[in-house]
Amino acid sequence: MTTKQLFSCCVLLAGSILVGCTPAERASEDLTVEMRILHTNDLHGYMLGYDYFQQQESSRLGLAHVASLVHQARLEQPNHLLLDNGDTIQGSAMADWAQSQGIDYLSQQRHPVIRAMNYLGYHGAALGNHEFNYGLEFLDATIEGATFPFLAANVMEADVADSDWESTRFTPYVIQSHSFVGSDMQRHDIQVGLLGLVPPDIMRWDRDNLEGQVQARDMVAAAQHFVPKMKAEGADVVILIAHTGLRHYEEYPDNAEQAALYLAQLDDVDALLLGHQHRQLPGEDYQGMPGVDADKGLIHGVPAVMGGQYGSHLGLIDLTLQRTDDGWVIADQRAELRPIGDARDELLVAMLSEEQEQTLAMLNQPLGAIDSDIENFFARVQPNTAVQWVNAAQHWYATRLQKSGELPAELPIISAAAPFRSGFGGPEDYTHLSAGPLTLGHIADLYIFPNTLRVIELDGEQLRDWLEMSARTFTSIDATHDDWQDLLQAGIPSYNFDMMNKVSYRIDSTQPPRFDGQGQQINDSHRIVDLHFQGEPVTAEQRFLLTTNNYRVSGGGFFPHATSAPVHYSGQMEVRQIIAEYTRYQAETYADEIPVKLESNWQLDIPAGTKLRFRSSGLAAAQDVAGLLPQLTLIEQDEEGYGIYQLLPVPSNE
Known part of the structure; x- marks a missing residue:
């Protein structure tokens, strides 16, 4: 039955029992689909709960700990997607070890980060700025092993005209069809559009790796081009996986590093997955910023999450989609951050045990x-x-x-x-x-x-x-x-x-x-x-x-x-x-x-009689160092464990 035939059938038999219309064909304003977006950001190669600086296990970081939250969140809501925001393959000792193995290693085995993400069944990821630290050849070889798409809509081939938005160096977006169970207990195909964005500052930060090979453009301009295109191609829901944070500008500058406030104001953006700043949303980090409800995780009404760094949190956005004559619309939304705990995915840990062993051997030379x-x-x-x-x-x-x-x-x-x-x-x-x-x-x-x-x-x-x-x-x-x-x-x-x-x-x-x-x-x-x-x-x-x-x-x-x-x-x-x-x-x-x-x-000149304070480590080792320095006095220790210190003028005899 065509859509037009279905519409005629429903008009003629309104108020009656519809004989001949299957359950999947019954368009009802009461029909809803609950959809959950799971989000990680700025993992920086921390796959295991291991602090490579202290060389000890840690329950404060690591994808293995996030994975236990992912499994629980999936049990709570079968209609889900798992997405990553970028800065994934650089930053930890294991990431350093993988990079030291070179491209020949990647031609034979998957990068350990990619292996872990494939195992968890990610549906998509954006490229972050640190993905470009090792050059395009290493990046290409790394993401080739992924069973999910890596996206970057604002990184173009080097020699294309400003009007050309089609010559992207990487996949700009995907529209995935997901079969989700609705309130009628039937399956419904929801078309989910994913768009990736990275700060254009990569052209400065990794100029040696990128100059003459690619160009990067403004994130908002890229979204303005691609979001309408995604909607025209049938996306019911549009999710921006934007490796960027929040900053309020008096006037938005082209090629801004922190663009989330302005991405949220674009039409047809249903959810924002953020990172780069290593902060938390929802949470206290963005309290008082215009346009942001930091408690609810809303930016100009659009749900958004940012989950700290190194796998400290799992971000969740729950959307309620309602069927209307015009298609699926967002009827309700909720954003949440869940901090990791002691629980971890032991299979993931075992899967990367060989890479961990070689990483530690490298570190202990x-x-x-x-x-x-x-x-x-x-x-x-x-x-x-x-x-x-x-x-x-x-x-x-x-x-x-x-x-x-x-x-x-x-x-x-x-x-x-x-x-x-x-x-x-x-x-x-x-x-x-x-x-x-x-x-x-x-x-x-x-x-x-x-x-x-x-x-x-x-x-x-x-x-x-x-x-x-x-x-x-x-x-x-x-x-x-x-x-x-x-x-x-x-x-x-x-x-x-x-x-x-x-x-x-x-x-x-x-x-x-x-x-x-x-x-x-x-x-x-x-x-x-x-x-x-x-x-x-x-x-x-x-x-x-x-x-x-x-x-x-x-x-x-x-x-x-x-x-x-x-x-x-x-x-x-x-x-x-x-x-x-x-x-x-x-x-x-x-x-x-x-x-x-x-x-x-060098020294900092301090006027006599002033009372100057600053925050540093509250560890016993830091307090021991401060005790040997006549300029420093510990005032107190705050709730987070930092020490608040007073800095005194340099004695006149020094």
Whole structure:
């Protein structure tokens, strides 16, 4: 029976028992279908409940723990889809191990992340920005093993016209037909459209891997093009799997990194699956943001979820679809986050036991021994051994390049590096390497990203601007204020606080920042004062070689002059490998133990009488370090386990 015949039949026999119409043909406004969307995001290669930094089991992360929630949620609602938001194949030691095996390994076996996701029966995934860290060839070989589609609607072939939206490098969207049981206990085919989006910033962050091969476009513009197309092709429900977070702009900028607020305002978007910011929605993280109901997980009325990081939560969106004359419409919706617990999928753990064994063997390769701790508990407020170890390694490697003629011999070398694990993932998320053997696992703790080394040339004024950009991390201190003041500016990640070696300087915290978050000068002030090199003031015309990483030189953090400075070296060796080589060299130089020396080459100027507080680790080890530092005093420990510390002025005799 055709739709037109069915309509005629129902009109003629309205109010009567319809003899000859099958149950599946009875269109009723009372007919509903309950549909559940299960969501993971920012797994970063954490397949097992294992903390590779502490080298111990953990119930706070890992897809194996999420899997137990997935199984329970499926029992509760058979009408479901399981989707992932991206940043899946990079970030853990197991992901590092898989990448180290190369493409030949992937031609014979599936990537362990893909094996786990295939086992759980994912229906689709978006590409995140970190999927591009290892290059397109590795990415293609990885996702080829997936039994579900990886989607990215705004990554195009390199040489296509702006008007061409069809020449996408990856699958932009899919429309899947799912047979779901309705309130009438009959099966109904629901056409579910999935669209993937990734921040266009990948062209900056992974320029070396992508330039000349692809182009990335604005996420909102991509959705504006593809969502109507999906609806025209029969999608009953449209789900955006957008690897992006939430930020309120006064005026939406093209190619915004955080676009969820604006994606939610597009017509025909029924659900948003988010990530990238490693925050939680529903939850407290987005309270008070215009257009967001953070308690219910609604963005301009559209249900949305973001589940933290590393598999800490499972996101759920429950939709009630109602049959109308115009098709299926959303009659009700609910968003929820479920935190993981001790339960885990033991089959998944067993399935990856060989990869886990080889990962741990890689991590435990000894490099040497250190005579005292390397830590970064207070790296946001004073010099520390962790960042200095990275700077020493980068400087050592650049010196080797200079001696071999690969860098100009007449220019002095300075290194810049930032703290990475600095509390974002919880009060234990800090680097603390105890005195004794140092392994590759410790190096992964010290430097968590797969960045590669870059050496650029800056003059003295540009060098100072670089440090001025770092000094944005501090609030502007009011010397006349008697009450407590927060020392650190909210929303600035630790990895954008570069410290330099071989120079000395002070940071005047009473001055306003010279640059905004986009690297644009907004004030004539200077926070960086008394900048010296080899005991002499740095002049504007001096020239330096600065060792940094590909993330910075590609524009990450928007550091002034980073993208325009002459590049003297652009290597493919990861900084982590350089740190490992440096550690081995140090072990050969010092037969027993490598000395860990702290160079106090910079300080934060604090007006006398001010009361400044900041948050750091509340661990006993952190409190022990603070007890040895006359500038630091523990005020209290908060409910999450962080320590709240007071920073005092440097004593006048120091």
